[in-house]
Amino acid sequence: MNTPPPECCTRREVDHDLKMRNRTAFLVLVVVASSVCVLRAQAPAAESRSVWDGVYTEEQAKRGEPIYRKECALCHGDMLTGGESAPPLTGGAFLANWNGLTMGDLFDRIRKTMPQTNPGRLTRQQDADILAFMLSVNKFPSGKTELYRQSEMLREIRFESAKPAAKK
Amino acid sequence: MREKKKQQFHILLYLSFVVLLFWPATASAQSRPKNTEWPSYGADLAGTRYRPLDQINAANFGDLEIAWRIKTDNFGDRPEYKLEGTPLMVNGTLYATAGSRRAVIALGPATGELLWIHGEHEGKRGGAAPRQLSGRGLAYWSDGKEERILYVTPGFRLICLDAKTGVRIPSFGDKGEVDLKLNDDQDIFPDLITGEIGIQSAPVVAKDTVIIGAAFREGMTPRSMRNNKGYVRGFDVRTGKRLWIFHTIPKKGEFGYDTWEKGSAEYTGNTGVWTQITVDEQLGLVYLPVESPTSDFYGGHRPGNNLFGETLVCVDLKTGERKWHFQLVHHPLWDMDISSAPILADITVDGKPVKAVAQPTKQGFLYVFDRVTGKPIWPIPEKSVEVGSVPGEWYSHTQPIPTKPLAYSRNGVSIDDLIDFTPALRDRAKEIASHYHLGPVFTPPTVSKLEGPLGTLTMGTASGGTNWPGGSYDPELHNVYVYACNSCIEPVGLVPAPKEVSDMNYVAGTAGKEVVVLHGPGENAGADSPKPPKKRQGSGYIALNIDGLPMVKPPYGTITAINLDKGEFVWQIAHGETPDVVRNYEPLKDISIPRTGQETYNIGTLVTKTLVIAGEGNVTTTADHPRGAMLRAYDKMTGKEVGAVYMPAPQTGSPMTYMVNGKQYIVVAVSGGPYSGEYIAYTLPSTGE
Numbered sequence: 083m084n085t086p087p088p089e090c091c092t093r094r095e096v097d098h099d100l101k102m103r104n105r106t107a108f109l110v111l112v113v114v115a116s117s118v119c120v121l122r123a124q125a126p127a128a129e130s131r132s133v134w135d136g137v138y139t140e141e142q143a144k145r146g147e148p149i150y151r152k153e154c155a156l157c158h159g160d161m162l163t164g165g166e167s168a169p170p171l172t173g174g175a176f177l178a179n180w181n182g183l184t185m186g187d188l189f190d191r192i193r194k195t196m197p198q199t200n201p202g203r204l205t206r207q208q209d210a211d212i213l214a215f216m217l218s219v220n221k222f223p224s225g226k227t228e229l230y231r232q233s234e235m236l237r238e239i240r241f242e243s244a245k246p247a248a249k250k
Numbered sequence: 251m252r253e254k255k256k257q258q259f260h261i262l263l264y265l266s267f268v269v270l271l272f273w274p275a276t277a278s279a280q281s282r283p284k285n286t287e288w289p290s291y292g293a294d295l296a297g298t299r300y301r302p303l304d305q306i307n308a309a310n311f312g313d314l315e316i317a318w319r320i321k322t323d324n325f326g327d328r329p330e331y332k333l334e335g336t337p338l339m340v341n342g343t344l345y346a347t348a349g350s351r352r353a354v355i356a357l358g359p360a361t362g363e364l365l366w367i368h369g370e371h372e373g374k375r376g377g378a379a380p381r382q383l384s385g386r387g388l389a390y391w392s393d394g395k396e397e398r399i400l401y402v403t404p405g406f407r408l409i410c411l412d413a414k415t416g417v418r419i420p421s422f423g424d425k426g427e428v429d430l431k432l433n434d435d436q437d438i439f440p441d442l443i444t445g446e447i448g449i450q451s452a453p454v455v456a457k458d459t460v461i462i463g464a465a466f467r468e469g470m471t472p473r474s475m476r477n478n479k480g481y482v483r484g485f486d487v488r489t490g491k492r493l494w495i496f497h498t499i500p501k502k503g504e505f506g507y508d509t510w511e512k513g514s515a516e517y518t519g520n521t522g523v524w525t526q527i528t529v530d531e532q533l534g535l536v537y538l539p540v541e542s543p544t545s546d547f548y549g550g551h552r553p554g555n556n557l558f559g560e561t562l563v564c565v566d567l568k569t570g571e572r573k574w575h576f577q578l579v580h581h582p583l584w585d586m587d588i589s590s591a592p593i594l595a596d597i598t599v600d601g602k603p604v605k606a607v608a609q610p611t612k613q614g615f616l617y618v619f620d621r622v623t624g625k626p627i628w629p630i631p632e633k634s635v636e637v638g639s640v641p642g643e644w645y646s647h648t649q650p651i652p653t654k655p656l657a658y659s660r661n662g663v664s665i666d667d668l669i670d671f672t673p674a675l676r677d678r679a680k681e682i683a684s685h686y687h688l689g690p691v692f693t694p695p696t697v698s699k700l701e702g703p704l705g706t707l708t709m710g711t712a713s714g715g716t717n718w719p720g721g722s723y724d725p726e727l728h729n730v731y732v733y734a735c736n737s738c739i740e741p742v743g744l745v746p747a748p749k750e751v752s753d754m755n756y757v758a759g760t761a762g763k764e765v766v767v768l769h770g771p772g773e774n775a776g777a778d779s780p781k782p783p784k785k786r787q788g789s790g791y792i793a794l795n796i797d798g799l800p801m802v803k804p805p806y807g808t809i810t811a812i813n814l815d816k817g818e819f820v821w822q823i824a825h826g827e828t829p830d831v832v833r834n835y836e837p838l839k840d841i842s843i844p845r846t847g848q849e850t851y852n853i854g855t856l857v858t859k860t861l862v863i864a865g866e867g868n869v870t871t872t873a874d875h876p877r878g879a880m881l882r883a884y885d886k887m888t889g890k891e892v893g894a895v896y897m898p899a900p901q902t903g904s905p906m907t908y909m910v911n912g913k914q915y916i917v918v919a920v921s922g923g924p925y926s927g928e929y930i931a932y933t934l935p936s937t938g939e
Contacts, residue, residue, distance in 0.1 A: 156471060160760050160763060162791075165713075173795045175848070175867065177829075178831065179868065180923055181869065181871070182877050187923075188924070220798075243834075247836040
């Protein structure tokens with residue numbers, strides 16, 4: 083499980099690959115649901131990834147840092163510790179508020195409301211880069227593929243505050 | 251620049267006959283049982299957040315059900331995720347600010363039915379406002395016949411509405427509004443649209459005077475040592491006419507001007523009152539909790555003690571003239587804004603009745619004064635404090651430190667404070683701390699150096715202790731109940747400010763990190779804007795937590811009951827479920843850890859006849875409840891938890907309570923993370939009869 087797409091993949095190929103996988107999963111679901119309607123939702127167990135699985139690259143986090151510093155730091159703080167009117171983006175309260183949700187939830191929240199003076203002004207790519215930077219500051223491991231910029235794909239990545247026992 | 255003509259939109263949803271039902275034959279203000287209403291932000295002008303109601307009590311708190319709820323998403327052009335309001339309930343109607351528009355809504359208090367809504371479209375002026383979103387609330391005024399609602403828009407205009415209809419009162423100011431950027435004894439620069447000044451707190455009305463403070467952007471990395479000033483003004487609630495002004499930074503010739511050396515009072519700004527103001531109507535006195543001057547962590551451009559920065563000031567309600575003041579922090583360097591409402595308390599000290607005022611603070615001291623004279627109830631001696639070495643800084647060598655009550659939350663960081671669940675965790679915390687300068691309260695900031703220290707590790711400065719929700723006061727037991735963050739760590743380092751960034755010598759920052767300031771909306775932000783400069787070699791980010799665990803010992807957040815007759819703690823508890831990250835942390839699975847409370851700094855309390863009620867500030871998922879937060883009730887005598895009820899998101903606005911049609915309700919604002927703002931009203935289940 084959790085095999086990242088091979089490094090040679092281009093972004094488009096990755097997207098396509100995942101779309102196909104999602105489509106397949108969807109078809110399976112429809113079949114299952116129509117035959118056994120009481121079955122619990124088929125969790126995408128085989129594809130399930132969390133923020134502990136290296137879902138961004140170091141390079142991406144580096145790209146996100148100057149954007150963070152320019153667009154976010156004034157309110158959320160130099161060290162992401164928050165300010166009088168902005169919540170921290172690291173530490174207990176931050177982790178607690180997103181634990182159990184997905185990167186898609188976090189990404190959409192940024193898209194919808196930030197930067198506060200002009201929400202949605204940044205591109206999806208810029209927001210994804212900022213998010214990668216936030217993950218790196220929060221010491222989630224980097225990996226070989228960049229963090230997606232599509233909400234629906236980000237929804238497949240679980241945000242878990244506690245480090246899983248198996249991945250020390 | 252001439253301000254673009256504002257569009258005022260107004261939607262009346264109320265049905266007039268329904269409204270008539272709500273105002274039965276001019277129920278005079280005097281005849282209503284006021285203890286069952288919540289007529290101002292803090293329940294009363296004394297800032298107590300107290301109502302002597304007991305239908306909801308220890309025996310039934312856990313039975314509470316949702317009576318009604320209202321999402322605030324549509325009260326603005328986008329949802330908001332930081333709903334901080336506390337509604338009012340007066341004369342059968344509930345009023346609140348809501349949504350990213352900071353709309354005013356009137357609701358039926360038993361049903362949540364929307365009676366009317368009022369919003370102001372402010373265009374660029376709203377978009378450029380330093381304090382946006384829905385704010386903390388509004389004010390109600392009545393002379394027994396007419397009823398008015400007053401609030402301040404994000405763009406800093408005071409609006410006066412007819413409480414029955416939500417329509418502007420045309421005889422107030424200019425067709426129902428007063429432009430607060432005008433008539434302020436200063437020219438707001440650069441212009442009326444973008445000029446930085448605003449406010450998010452609720453206005454206060456006392457004896458026909460509306461009192462308004464001022465707020466600014468975060469003051470850590472200002473573009474300039476020069477900024478607009480946060481004066482406080484009183485206005486006539488009938489006409490909107492300015493009655494008085496208090497200069498929080500004295501003008502030349504006024505008392506305190508000489509505490510700003512080298513003429514720094516002329517250009518230094520901020521120093522506003524951004525939080526709630528408290529009034530003693532009988533004494534005719536107003537209590538102003540003043541914030542920090544420009545800038546939060548570097549004061550080299552404002553040598554001197556800097557009155558009335560971080561000072562509790564008492565002024566006359568009729569004239570705004572200063573009666574007394576007490577500066578809590580000389581030459582502020584820690585962002586210890588006085589951040590919450592002063593609390594008025596009639597207490598008995600050594601057998602003598604005293605009219606007191608108690609001030610909770612970020613630094614965890616509850617400062618208690620005789621509110622007539624300003625004399626401390628217990629000595630607050632000047633104590634020597636560390637003098638720093640930041641070039642150009644001016645230091646006060648002493649600070650006033652209360653002898654009683656003792657600090658109710660951590661206000662410094664020492665090795666003793668570090669996490670000690672296991673030796674390994676402690677070692678990791680020590681390693682993190684080794685990059686910083688540590689010390690007790692009033693340990694000054696350092697210049698940030700790559701080789702260390704990166705800064706001073708502080709607590710009880712920008713974010714710890716008690717912030718804007720403040721405390722509660724129980725006039726029966728003479729206890730203050732106050733929430734504090736006991737683990738909100740703030741690293742404070744200073745870096746030289748590049749000329750193109752700021753005209754200050756130093757601004758908050760970390761060695762190796764590029765210093766940036768916020769640009770105006772859209773400025774330098776488009777696709778073809780110059781790319782940000784390459785970042786210098788950085789020190790890497792040091793997370794001030796260990797795998798998400800706070801680097802200090804629990805309790806992470808507390809509620810403390812402090813008896814004001816004695817100046818002593820009655821009880822102190824950890825408030826809030828142990829965070830998931832701690833409960834589920836593999837290395838701790840064999841260690842039993844008592845409830846830790848939570849790391850959050852914006853929890854307000856409510857006190858009733860028998861209970862202290864407060865929600866959690868963090869989300870948890872436990873065996874007892876799905877992902878969510880709990881609204882908890884404690885026995886006010888002992889602090890023992892007596893019940894809890896589920897909320898879908900953390901408490902972000904302080905709870906309030908009232909009675910209507912024989913039923914008690916508790917309303918609380920929740921939001922945060924992915925959950926957009928919502929007011930939720932709880933009440934007891936119907937009896938089935």
